[in-house]
Amino acid sequence: MGELDADHLDRTISWVHNSDLPDPTPWLEAGQLLLTDGGQFAGQTPTSPEAYCLRLRQRGVAGLGFATDVIHPEVPTELIDACRRLEIPLIEVPGTTPFIGIIRHVADAEAADRSARLSWTLESQRALARAAVRQDGLRAILRTLSSRLGTWVALFDAAGRPLSLPGIAEVPASVEPAVVERARMLLRKSTPASIRVAEPHAATLQTIGQSGRLGGVLAVGADTPLDSAHSDLVESVIALASISLEQQRAVSDARLRVRTGVIELLLAGRAEEASRSATALWGRMPTPPLLAGQVVGFTGSQSLLDELELSATAEPGILFFAEREEDLLILVAREGLAGVAELLQKHDAAAGFAELHRWEDLSRALAEAAHAAGQSSEPGVIEFSAIADRGVIGMLRNNGGPLVARRMLAPLDQLAPAHRERLLAAATAWFAANTAWDPAARTLDIHRHTLRARIDELGELLGLDLSTFDGRAQLWAAMELSSAGD
Template identity: 30%
Template structure:
């Protein structure tokens, strides 16, 4: 039993479209339907004369029997009822009762039991061998399989044709929805809907469910699924082709909602769509990366107001025609950029920062964006393999063109700290000072080099000179104020400062020297 039938997993993934009524139309007219209990899906036809075949049955089979299991018990209603009940509980779709060699008609007890258990009953005359019924079902299966292959091939060709459409992404989503008979959404890297197509019979996921699926898919290498009642929602991450962090960057999510259990053919079609969406992303960067990098570089180097047309193009390139403010961001991959093709980063960064204006600049990238630098964005960037530094925001008006070089300088000044701390930074959260531009570790190293002659002294002498020098610099060179601040006689202060100048071989009368020493002491005090 069951050796020649499809495996249970195969049946679950790809159910047949054959029903009992459809199959009966293919059978010889001599076969009689003695009890019609409604149409049933039919997965397989199996002959069995076992007393209890239920351990070997697949759901929704038609069982053909010669009646041998009931021979000698056909007039015992309880025995017959128990046999039929076992078949019904095993989800048999129909029972075919063959006449001869054991019976000349279907026993009344069998008919009554089938009626009681709502199991369709067929009477099969001796002129129709069981093998003929099995062959008829196999032929119907083969015809269905060929039809499914034709339908699948046409569906895949329809998706491929979307690449030549004026708006290929939108057409691809609409075609996929039509072919799957499902609701389809394409979300960007921030979870916002880029394209959407739905059918009346398929409820589109609500915002909360859509956000939940987006989060789950972003953290998954394969897909996320939510099933409730007859609704099945799937979400597939669209990932970058490079893996700079723990996961390849998520460029978006394809969300599909079914009002039924999806089949293997549905999954194959979705796989094709995911591949085509990746092709479209590659086409965008291949066709426009040079122009976008050139535009970004020119904008960041000019110091002239933007004319209305250029300002409108800038806003469109930022993904919004009503952008209130613009920032310059510098982006540093966590991995060595020299180990990868830099052009592969461009579509990922464009998606992550919601802008087309991204360009390579030496060992990092620069971008113009209206994306707000939030903790969530920083975490998303880091999980995708990047660190970013954001300048202060400036209004997206004509005067922006004059300010972009300054914004670039602000953002670029954050690079050393970003790389040392291995974290993204926002200029609005950092005090505006020259000292803030130097990473703590590098500042401390420079301070130790500058103050090395003092640091090499015995501990007591070293600490005294450092305290005197710090107090004197903080008092702007006032002997009296220094004496008061550090509780040391002013003559001692003068003598110690003169000695410190000699030890360091520096002229402490020069403002630049005092400035360097003050910064050095601040880094030394904050390891």
């Protein structure tokens, strides 16, 4: 039969049918094995083997079994040639082998397969039921699905972000971008739907939840479309996942409200009550010294909150977080900061952190953290101490100070360049001498009355009273921040 025989002989046979009709195709279905004694190829008007095989090929017959030593002593050569050309598997059936025996064998095999699939389905459903009542029900359900199907499983939240599923085979790197893209595409449609991702490492994706309220997407690795038993299992998982996600969302919302209450107690100076409330739910409240963090204008990524919850549960004395108004607040021990930074980067969020040595300073620490967060241009963590080390001028330089300084000094631009430089040089020497007149005048090699006149002129041009500390401080800061004062 040639090189394609092995592939063709691996076809699944749906049933076995026997007929000697010249055209049995009206009674056949695709995937069936046809048995014949070859009566149609004998007699006065024999059927053309070529035309006969062409009809079988068009019908999608899985193969042809030809009985020898009944009507024909051997398989007709013309039939062998026709089957070879049309790539139809041809099986010689000795006359001593009854067709009914072949049919019974296939029927028994099909019955055994149905029984095995039924047993597999029942056991899989029982395994899902056992997983559903565990404390980590959703993840246990997905681990069971992955184990029963022998493949990877991924779950995406309503924002299209993959949820952390420890203990479950991860999405292969080669297909991950396509799976993430298709998951987000399904969520954007906001209606229940499913889709397959093609090779390599194909997958089936199915939305979770009702139209307009999709809770996420379940992705299951599958090189071929899922059969009925596997599809039924996936549907069961989706139903359980939908319930679990809704329950988790309600529980998560309640826990978040408690977290917010704990932070409010801390800010109100009631640290003991806050600690008791947190300990009752999470085991232990982190205590100072800590780093107090703030994500300003938190957009509400459920995936980030889920992963923070996992981290906080795993390390109750290290991490605590809460939403407050429009911000996400994070309290973390120094040793846990790297893990928090990794999570924030993963979710494109930036947080400022400030040192917190006692609960009474929480409000101040959060204000410092909020300021630090405003200085960050990239996801991750920025500490207020790094900003404070640059000093007030450094802070002003990074927050529009040079623009304000140049605006303050703009009246000097109307002067002749030489005169402008004389006035600025006078101010520079004056400040260098701590605003003492005689040392500054000697530095400039001018009379102190001349220096006074230049400083008075400068103050008048800029609208500053340079006899006061406030006026002098503003001029000094403007000269430090402007390019003219560099």
